[in-house]
Amino acid sequence: MERPTALDLYRVMRRIRDFEERATVLFGEGKLWGTIHSYAGEEGIAAGVCAHLRDDDWITSTHRGHGHCIAKGADLGRMYAELLGRETGYCRGRGGSMHIADTSKGNLGANGIVGGGIPIATGAALTAKQLGTDQVAVSFFGDGAANQGAFHESANLASIWKLPVIYVCENNQYAESLPVKNAFAIDDISSRAGGYGMPGVRVNGRDVRAVYDAAGELIARARRGEGPAFLVADTYRHEGHYYGDPRKYQSKDEIEGWKTRFDPLVDTRAWITEAKLATAAELDAIDAEVIEEAKRAVAWAEAGPPASPISLPGDVYASY
Amino acid sequence: MTGATREMFYNEALGEALRLEMERDERVIVLGEDIAEHGGAFQVTAGLLDKFGPTRIRQTPISELGIVGAAVGAALTGLRPVVELMYVDFSGLAMDQLVNQAAQNRFMFGGQARVPMVMRTQGGSGRGNAAQHSKSLEAWFTHVAGLKVVMPSTPADAKGLLTSAIRDDDPVIFLEHKLLYRTKGQVPSGEYLVPLGKADVKRAGTDLTIVTWSREVLFSLEAAGKLAADGIEAEVIDLRSLVPLDRDAVLASVRRTHRLLVVHEAIKRGGYGGEIAAIVAEEAFDDLDAPPRRLAGLETPIPYAQHLEKTVVPQVDDIVRVAKELVA
Numbered sequence: 001m002e003r004p005t006a007l008d009l010y011r012v013m014r015r016i017r018d019f020e021e022r023a024t025v026l027f028g029e030g031k032l033w034g035t036i037h038s039y040a041g042e043e044g045i046a047a048g049v050c051a052h053l054r055d056d057d058w059i060t061s062t063h064r065g066h067g068h069c070i071a072k073g074a075d076l077g078r079m080y081a082e083l084l085g086r087e088t089g090y091c092r093g094r095g096g097s098m099h100i101a102d103t104s105k106g107n108l109g110a111n112g113i114v115g116g117g118i119p120i121a122t123g124a125a126l127t128a129k130q131l132g133t134d135q136v137a138v139s140f141f142g143d144g145a146a147n148q149g150a151f152h153e154s155a156n157l158a159s160i161w162k163l164p165v166i167y168v169c170e171n172n173q174y175a176e177s178l179p180v181k182n183a184f185a186i187d188d189i190s191s192r193a194g195g196y197g198m199p200g201v202r203v204n205g206r207d208v209r210a211v212y213d214a215a216g217e218l219i220a221r222a223r224r225g226e227g228p229a230f231l232v233a234d235t236y237r238h239e240g241h242y243y244g245d246p247r248k249y250q251s252k253d254e255i256e257g258w259k260t261r262f263d264p265l266v267d268t269r270a271w272i273t274e275a276k277l278a279t280a281a282e283l284d285a286i287d288a289e290v291i292e293e294a295k296r297a298v299a300w301a302e303a304g305p306p307a308s309p310i311s312l313p314g315d316v317y318a319s320y
Numbered sequence: 321m322t323g324a325t326r327e328m329f330y331n332e333a334l335g336e337a338l339r340l341e342m343e344r345d346e347r348v349i350v351l352g353e354d355i356a357e358h359g360g361a362f363q364v365t366a367g368l369l370d371k372f373g374p375t376r377i378r379q380t381p382i383s384e385l386g387i388v389g390a391a392v393g394a395a396l397t398g399l400r401p402v403v404e405l406m407y408v409d410f411s412g413l414a415m416d417q418l419v420n421q422a423a424q425n426r427f428m429f430g431g432q433a434r435v436p437m438v439m440r441t442q443g444g445s446g447r448g449n450a451a452q453h454s455k456s457l458e459a460w461f462t463h464v465a466g467l468k469v470v471m472p473s474t475p476a477d478a479k480g481l482l483t484s485a486i487r488d489d490d491p492v493i494f495l496e497h498k499l500l501y502r503t504k505g506q507v508p509s510g511e512y513l514v515p516l517g518k519a520d521v522k523r524a525g526t527d528l529t530i531v532t533w534s535r536e537v538l539f540s541l542e543a544a545g546k547l548a549a550d551g552i553e554a555e556v557i558d559l560r561s562l563v564p565l566d567r568d569a570v571l572a573s574v575r576r577t578h579r580l581l582v583v584h585e586a587i588k589r590g591g592y593g594g595e596i597a598a599i600v601a602e603e604a605f606d607d608l609d610a611p612p613r614r615l616a617g618l619e620t621p622i623p624y625a626q627h628l629e630k631t632v633v634p635q636v637d638d639i640v641r642v643a644k645e646l647v648a
Contacts, residue, residue, distance in 0.1 A: 058397060092430035099428040108396055109429060113420050119389020120421060126390055127397040130349060130375065137393070150416070153386025160381070313564075316427050316465050318434045318489035320517070320564050 001209060003277045009051060009208050010268050010283060013043035014290045016067040017265055019076065020239075022294055023066070023083060023097075027243050031302075032083050036097045039067035041238035044264035045170050046071035048211030049138060049231075052219045058106040058124040058137040060117025063098045064237070065110030068140050073105045076294060080301035088300075093307025094315065114175075115141060115148030118167065122154040125165035125228070136164040136222045144175025146189055155196040155230065164222035166215070167230045170205065172237040177249040193230035205233030206264045209271070236262045324509040325476075331501040333475035334364045334440075337482040338402065340511060342372055345400060348486055349376045351387050352404030361406045362442060362501045388414035388439060392422045392491075395437035400486060408443035408457050408495060422491040423466030434489045438482070442496040444535055444585055445633055449498070451621035454629075456534070456586035461493045462562050462595070468492045468516055469562040473537035475505040477560055480514030488516060497535040517564030521573070525555035527647050528579035531570055531596050533559045536583045536634060543639035552647055554581075562592055570596060571604050578609040579646050585633045588616035615642045 020040045026032050039046070042064075050071035053059070061068040069079060074090070082089030082100050090100050101109035108124060111117040121139030128135040145151055146169050158165050169189055173180055186192070193200025201218065203210040211233055218229040236258045240247045247255065272278050313320035328336070342348045350365060356379035359366030369377045380387045384405060391401040405411060411418065418439065425433040445454040461469045468490055472478040478496070485492040522537060523544050532540045537558045544554040555573050559566065574580050580600050582593035597612040618632040 095428040101429040103432045120393035123390035123393020124397040126394045153383035
């Protein structure tokens, strides 16, 4: 891997980790409410996949969507402003964490419904096919969503119509509190791809290089008009299902073990320095830049006006 | 109506609207089951495959959630999809995409998105299709902020409203009635639009206002004829679109006739008739000479046997009877 690509991936991953940590602090300070779902531990997937996407490619995301949003190029200030309920937020305070969208960058939204984005990404890919462009759509979802009918129906539609869509399943080991071993009768979720007649690839989601390489091939293939694909990345969420989750379904040993054993940021730093693509000091400098950028973003967000009152019917309907 | 018209069946009028809009705008595509060679379960898309080919008349597997969701995604990214869902009873399979996604995307995303899609489907009883193929579910959709709900009763309205629905930038639930497809009427030729949110006075009258929609419009008009023979002049207002609702048309009529009867096929409990009666009670109470009445379906699934089916939804004689009670 070339140095600029490696450093870009690292920067995006660091940005995501920092965002999740900072959002957690803001929540603890009582500045956010509702619920947030941390993507910490899964950064390599969003970074590795979105590195291949253009601004006019589409993604659909999940309730655990901050990472996809950042990797697709969102403005951090507008993301924080949304969490803080400001008019300057991406959704003008109407959506919150679970609904952040950035249509200018092709992000068709986080989604509070497990599996809700999968048919939508499929439809976006239909648009590309219909209009004869080389755009692609990527749907991110978790292991939980892989058991929704929405996935099965969409994968079949995409395959019979050869749509340029990549289904990216982030297997973070739990659907809310349900361990994958109790939710699947198969060991390899990617083996389902065969049932739809599309390639299925399984990668180690902690290795951003593996994600990057696999996604690159599948996205290029879709862009060439060769149809959909299913990418499963094994990963682990460092936090609970949501901020404040008591995690009664996990042992302390498991949590601590995974956190230390499975940290894509630690891994990425290690291989970048071992391959002599950058020094530790250079990576530290990126970390410092990310922190400064984030502080500016939060300050900008906090200075923004509160979300304006609901305006009817215009907030709900384009015309009425 | 001015200009050239042609007598057409309701399903032909819908097909003509689709054809004209597909000719006008290449972003309009149709998705659904059996819509290609078969021409749709009710022959609305007959002939469109030959004209537009399989990429724009996209016949789908039986995957209601997937189809409607694909339409949502396509609408978000620049197409104007029209989904044909064979029976409204199947909409439960697609409800997440309609209610959580299509309806709310604009609002949830702070105005960044629009979802210009139409879901055409049909409902209603009267053909022996029994409980899972005969419901009238418009109230489900009227309860969801972000959806528009349209229910044409005549071939001309079917054409004009479908054209407007396709050009609308919001998701529109377009509810046809299975027993209207083979009704005939004069339909304007060429481009024809009926705006969403405008009711139509299908018959003028002075003694009571009947507010109704879909097939019950035809029943209400027939009942109004019988009432006239007895010296009672009923005004029949066809709402045509339930959301947006033409409140002004309803209130203006009630203020003249001082009596309201709402007639619909859907079951009475939780039905949209309650909304109409409540609006009139809230805003025109002092104009009323009698309590508002609702005549609607019984709280039952639709039965199969021919002699039973008619007993659970309002018939012409029921409308005559209740109207007479109301003006007595």
